[in-house]
Amino acid sequence: MTQKYVIGIDLGGTFIKGGVVSKRGDIIFRAKKESAAKEGHFQPVANMFDVIEDLSQKMGKDPEAIGFGIPGAIFSEKGIVTKSPHFPHWIDFDLQASLKEKTNIPFVIDNDANAAALGEGWVGAGKGYKHFCCMTLGTGIGGGILLNGLVWRGMTGMAGEVGHIIVEPEGLPCPCGGRGCMERYSSATGIVDMARKKFNDGNDSKQLRELADDNPDKITSELLCDLAKKGDHLSKTIFKEMGKYLGIGFADLINILNLEMIIIGGGVLPAWEFFIEEAVSQMKLRTYKIPGESVQIVKARCGNDAGLLGAAYMGWQSR
């Protein structure tokens, strides 16, 4: 094949997902390998290059560029991983230097949440929009903010930490060191914690107790979503509570930035119908009329490929 292409790499805590991506944003080939997150500084790098090698062989030539979406606190300008919870060896790790030892192909590194926002902006829900925030509601809450079509990184590359918007000043402690961060209420983890608390307090539903085999450890956000779909009152209450806090986070974003759009993705997305009404209603209550009514709150469209696509987009942009 003579087609020009780039490779997008989405590094997760468990798997590396790679893809050959065309200039239009089509994923032509895919490859996957374990992240080897705990196996030292260099094993994850080696495994990413196995994925790149695999994809390059399928294409019969080298890519034009490679984009890397990396979880954690990334100083993207210098390619330094300050800290990345799933990769305990990566503390102030010079990923850029490590990658340069492996390849002469041009590459770009950014935070995975920024990559996801770029992916949604390129071929997803944010296509045609310039000022938006893409929030990924998963184990935590990731955020990428685009202003004038460019990722807003801030002074030290750590902007977009929307999961740590404070929604309850004396609320639940957060691993970040603070309290009452949105992530503690509106992520999958937050929802499950709310349910476990109700379970332990004896406020649970019969359905929940049965499905979880009487064991609060078996509660997941998927299980709560399934129950809500079956009409379970307790699960619905939990998603409404989650939506309230999400709406407070939306309001802060709108009051500060007056965005065009907020895009919601991540594992909690299937429960959209149970939280979005309360979230939008709280947001409108807590913002001025024009900015509150102008902003569009929409579902992400790229699913699990947002990060890979955004990484590839960074690769295309770097050329």
Added chain:
Amino acid sequence: MTQKYVIGIDLGGTFIKGGVVSKRGDIIFRAKKESAAKEGHFQPVANMFDVIEDLSQKMGKDPEAIGFGIPGAIFSEKGIVTKSPHFPHWIDFDLQASLKEKTNIPFVIDNDANAAALGEGWVGAGKGYKHFCCMTLGTGIGGGILLNGLVWRGMTGMAGEVGHIIVEPEGLPCPCGGRGCMERYSSATGIVDMARKKFNDGNDSKQLRELADDNPDKITSELLCDLAKKGDHLSKTIFKEMGKYLGIGFADLINILNLEMIIIGGGVLPAWEFFIEEAVSQMKLRTYKIPGESVQIVKARCGNDAGLLGAAYMGWQSR
């Protein structure tokens, strides 16, 4: 005189303040007149032009440009005043058209909080910085955000409403329609309300009761600041509480935008020593280490001239 100059106009609810401003940011002449805020659509415009006329006569020639800093919700691109609390007749008012009827001199209109941020960035505390928020703690809390040295206005020109960052989700009702906005706790009004509540609850200090002549309506933020300087415990507690909420707002700004600097101005500034420690400590507690320690929290330096200087800066930039 043959010197080139611009005129900056800072429109307040009570007074119009105007100044002849040099290219370096020196205020060469000043003029002042009543705003006539309640006297119809056009009287405030006429009075602003009296100030401009007065200054132009002093200079013996027309200015190169005029910058207007206008309170309220301003759609600066089109020069429309959507709403301005002190100017009840100005609802969706086409200020640009009104000004064009009066003059052929080029002019620029922006929100007064954005103007203040530009003034501080030009010749004040923000000089040399690109990404900062300037907060004015007065009757309410005004905010102007500069990113890459430019005012961030957002989709509908209403970004920077930092007074409505939510710091207490079920807190005090706010005129914006929401609850628990930072403005309800960390503005002069918020501080006075806290003191009145303590007064009415019987938690007041003997000193406060004496100074206020036993009348809670006589409590002002200046009075509370004076008392705190004399060591009054209750007043100090109030400023600490105010600082806590201010710090939560700081944290939200840093988590979202990873700014270089937050500049604090306004009528509450004399009480700086009584609230800043708590505010910075709350901010650090609720942000990641690098962005929380990188941001500088500083006092505004332009005092009451920030808006006038920023308006003049807009004038110079428009040429």
